[in-house]
Amino acid sequence: MSFIVTVRDHLMVAHSLSGETFGPAQRLHGATFIVDASFRADELDADGVVVDIGRAAEALREITGALTYRNLDDEPEFAGINTTTERLCQVIADRLADRAAGGVLGPSGTRLSSIAVTLHESHIAWASYERAL
Amino acid sequence: MSFIVTVRDHLMVAHSLSGETFGPAQRLHGATFIVDASFRADELDADGVVVDIGRAAEALREITGALTYRNLDDEPEFAGINTTTERLCQVIADRLADRAAGGVLGPSGTRLSSIAVTLHESHIAWASYERAL
Amino acid sequence: MSFIVTVRDHLMVAHSLSGETFGPAQRLHGATFIVDASFRADELDADGVVVDIGRAAEALREITGALTYRNLDDEPEFAGINTTTERLCQVIADRLADRAAGGVLGPSGTRLSSIAVTLHESHIAWASYERAL
Amino acid sequence: MSFIVTVRDHLMVAHSLSGETFGPAQRLHGATFIVDASFRADELDADGVVVDIGRAAEALREITGALTYRNLDDEPEFAGINTTTERLCQVIADRLADRAAGGVLGPSGTRLSSIAVTLHESHIAWASYERAL
Amino acid sequence: MSFIVTVRDHLMVAHSLSGETFGPAQRLHGATFIVDASFRADELDADGVVVDIGRAAEALREITGALTYRNLDDEPEFAGINTTTERLCQVIADRLADRAAGGVLGPSGTRLSSIAVTLHESHIAWASYERAL
């Protein structure tokens, strides 16, 4: 038995991907990533929610705000890292997990069992990452 | 290994939420909830389905029909309960579980392993509840 | 030949509708309205846009912000008015038109040929209103 | 902790379903199935992906290409089988699993933990099948 | 200045298409058509609506109900007619127009200026037909 609440945001970035696997995506190109951040808990809190959705949306917006309208190839934090859709899911989920553990999402945020992040890169492809808290 | 079948319906309700967490949503307002009800089974039945989708859709429509076009603040069944999106997911899932156990979904409905309900409150926020049967 | 730019927002309101036509919707209920506001121009401005999308989104957010999380039946501005989806489209479009004419959207906003607003009340019903400027 | 990548495709088929459960769907009719194929892994590969998304999409297209624009009632492979949405999910997932095990998706495809396939038969109904690899 | 209201329904049919243009779609296959029916008027009626949305949805359901779960190749009404997505849009729009003119949609239905029907055959293709009343 578990509850999940999800909020959606987006980011618009340039990047390139290293490795023959990526074919033309080895060139500098870009993507809009529609970001769905899901917070899971076994029980609801006293207010009847998984987590304060306002704080959750704000935390997500801070994280996407620090990434959007940038060329990820030029961001020191991604030096040597392929910023694939999968990897960006993990980066965003980990940052949300840090905020949740740090109390940024309020007391309910510290009781979450897991966080999942899905990034839609187009209408025909998306990726997700799920991790325990 | 498992199979899931999902049907979609919706309800349109007024309500208010108690607790400072909810900010302006403490005022009487409203929502369209797009409802996705998912039925899971480990095996398909002799017809090759998880459950009779016609019966599943009808059961969901009865449940949403009893909630829609109402002010949930005035419904005795919700007295003292915050009708958050998460809580409404649980209410609908529990009612579907009761119907499944009671045979309303047919014999296959009694073999289900779990039910999940997602309520979309907008294009940028939704919640889910999943429970075993 | 014309260009259109559209931004999406939403509002969550309670209301009731007067008239036998509305059946159960005569009761106090509610809706999430996903709002798409479209701005049309015959030519792009010097920046290559119909209108500053940031200003357009902000104008729309101000308008939806003044309506959301409310019971429209209690709002003086709607006294004696059926707040149907169609009518709310018109209200929002007219407010956007006023802002455009008043220069709130910037100089390009004063050259628009028309504004259209669509409100999605569910996944199976929506309404629109289009007017010249 | 796990990663998922999903690609979308579709098929357009005629078929009929055997069994009173299906009511009018016992007649020869048809469906567009929007197909979402999801590949899950515990870790990303050296390129930072679950699986080469180009190969995954191509494998899915081969499988849907062998089914689409056909009357499934006339296909020998489905003789005596009800081609329900659930069953078609399983067929497609099993074919993807065979290709993954056979190396068609590349080395990363052999490390997948599970495959899930969802078929959307309309805007109000869909089914899924998930299996381990 | 005009108002539009739209309702969504769907149909699931088998058919084949005559002509080399259609390639593999010359074979018997099928489709789910998501149907959006739009009703346009210059002014709202006394209730504040374009047309009674309940009657509009019911009229559409009658029309889709007479087409769905069938093989259109066997329907006498389509003898010698290619049941392309475009043509089916026209058939449905014309039937709605007849009902509107006949008063089935109520008095407001006789004041409509136009009807448009869109059929989505997949997530990547759709067609529309618009006609005056």
Place this chain on the structure above:
Amino acid sequence: MSFIVTVRDHLMVAHSLSGETFGPAQRLHGATFIVDASFRADELDADGVVVDIGRAAEALREITGALTYRNLDDEPEFAGINTTTERLCQVIADRLADRAAGGVLGPSGTRLSSIAVTLHESHIAWASYERAL
């Protein structure tokens, strides 16, 4: 009275926008543009279609294929041009119009009355351009 057929594709590009209006979008960033190309005609051809949808989709794919996985700031064809969503709509529509006029879409493509292109840059913003043929 008119018919429209629409096909969807997408492109993934890096670019930057010149002008204070664009705020952070003046930096090099990127976008996935979901592209909807619509072809309008007053009458259907002998096959019962607006235009051969296969040829239309292929023409669109050639045009998006020449743009995708690139940094538009480095493309000579866009030197001195702000590659806004609106402008890219026009570029794609004009290229489709050239192909239509040149017979690439077949004889029916030369009878089209207009072409419209919509680019969705996110779930909350999109732009369109429509032109006569």
